Amino acid sequence: MPDCFQRNAEHVASHRCTVLEHRWVNDRYKYLRLSSNAELARMTRPGQFYQLKCPSAAGQHPFLLRPMSVYGVGPEAGTIEFLYNVTGAGTRALATLGIGDAMEIVGPLGNTFVLRPEFERILVVARGVGLATMAPLLKAAAQAGIAITAIMSARAPKDLMRDEFLRGAEADVHCVFDSDDSSSVSNVDTLVRRLLAEQHHDAIYTCGSHRLLMLLQKVLQDHPPILGEVAMEQRMACGMGVCLSCVRLFDDAGDKQFLRVCREGPVFPIRHVVGEVEFG
Numbered sequence: 114m115p116d117c118f119q120r121n122a123e124h125v126a127s128h129r130c131t132v133l134e135h136r137w138v139n140d141r142y143k144y145l146r147l148s149s150n151a152e153l154a155r156m157t158r159p160g161q162f163y164q165l166k167c168p169s170a171a172g173q174h175p176f177l178l179r180p181m182s183v184y185g186v187g188p189e190a191g192t193i194e195f196l197y198n199v200t201g202a203g204t205r206a207l208a209t210l211g212i213g214d215a216m217e218i219v220g221p222l223g224n225t226f227v228l229r230p231e232f233e234r235i236l237v238v239a240r241g242v243g244l245a246t247m248a249p250l251l252k253a254a255a256q257a258g259i260a261i262t263a264i265m266s267a268r269a270p271k272d273l274m275r276d277e278f279l280r281g282a283e284a285d286v287h288c289v290f291d292s293d294d295s296s297s298v299s300n301v302d303t304l305v306r307r308l309l310a311e312q313h314h315d316a317i318y319t320c321g322s323h324r325l326l327m328l329l330q331k332v333l334q335d336h337p338p339i340l341g342e343v344a345m346e347q348r349m350a351c352g353m354g355v356c357l358s359c360v361r362l363f364d365d366a367g368d369k370q371f372l373r374v375c376r377e378g379p380v381f382p383i384r385h386v387v388g389e390v391e392f393g
């Protein structure tokens with residue numbers, strides 16, 4: 114069994130937390146810090162996520178819990194951080210929570226990234242909400258003394274959230290934008306290939322863009338020794354492997370299987386992702 118299928122957390126449960134900090138980072142994203150028990154924060158790994166119970170607000174009653182990656186733990190013991198895009202009913206309701214409010218979270222859910230201590234340098238390619246998912250991986254790599262190359266993709270410079278992504282980690286950062294077309298597939302393809310040619314990289318990780326994922330899958334075909342992993346973002350309901358609403362097809366060298374993004378993932382080998390499924 115590939116090591117990406119590390120066992121999910123053993124003790125998934127619902128936890129009642131208190132809002133310690135909740136503020137806008139820019140005009141679309143909010144930062145949320147919750148107090149939880151120290152054990153919960155301690156066992157949460159990069160790439161894992163929680164199901165957040167959104168409150169009822171403005172006549173909306175979000176029924177399903179909303180999946181959110183762990184953005185970080187700390188700075189104090191027993192605190193968990195999230196960084197989320199306010200998009201629909203659930204996240205709009207979430208955005209109304211005030212300091213001191215109580216909220217329920219379920220987790221930690223899912224698996225984590227493979228980050229080997231012997232790695233010397235990794236390449237992280239992130240866009241949009243992918244930044245929130247990748248930030249703890251950057252922190253873990255920096256703490257392990259692994260050098261980081263980062264490609265950050267955003268609509269425009271004002272959307273980048275560079276400081277929120279790096280959180281003090283040293284990295285060789287390359288920014289690309291839709292606004293000047295530097296984020297185009299051909300440009301990022303050239304950039305990734307140049308960076309891989311210039312320096313040895315042990316692994317590539319991505320999250321937040323299907324377009325970038327497919328591009329990296331192609332690039333990895335030319336670099337067999339490099340590990341490639343993606344944190345998949347898939348619509349899901351229960352988040353713990355029961356409802357099967359988040360299954361996706363994966364192909365491990367001809368061995369095709371439907372896997373649950375919430376349970377076997379959300380982190381998968383980039384090489385196993387099937388981009389388009391043809392029926393009929």
Ligand SMILES: Cc1cc2nc3c(=O)[nH]c(=O)nc-3n(C[C@H](O)[C@H](O)[C@H](O)COP(=O)(O)OP(=O)(O)OC[C@H]3O[C@@H](n4cnc5c(N)ncnc54)[C@H](O)[C@@H]3O)c2cc1C
Pocket residue numbers: 162175177178179180181182183196197198199200201202203204205242245246345346347348349350379
């Ligand atoms: C494993 C995982 C980690 C995620 N981490 C983050 C994160 O760190 N920050 C962040 O901003 N967003 C993250 N997302 C996306 C986030 O779950 C959705 O933006 C959120 O559920 C939208 O809810 P809503 O009610 O505001 O939107 P609506 O569109 O009203 O949601 C309707 C339904 O669709 C689901 N849904 C809508 N968009 C998504 C989506 N992109 N992914 C999964 N389900 C969706 C909702 O959960 C809800 O059940 C993550 C998704 C997954 C699967």
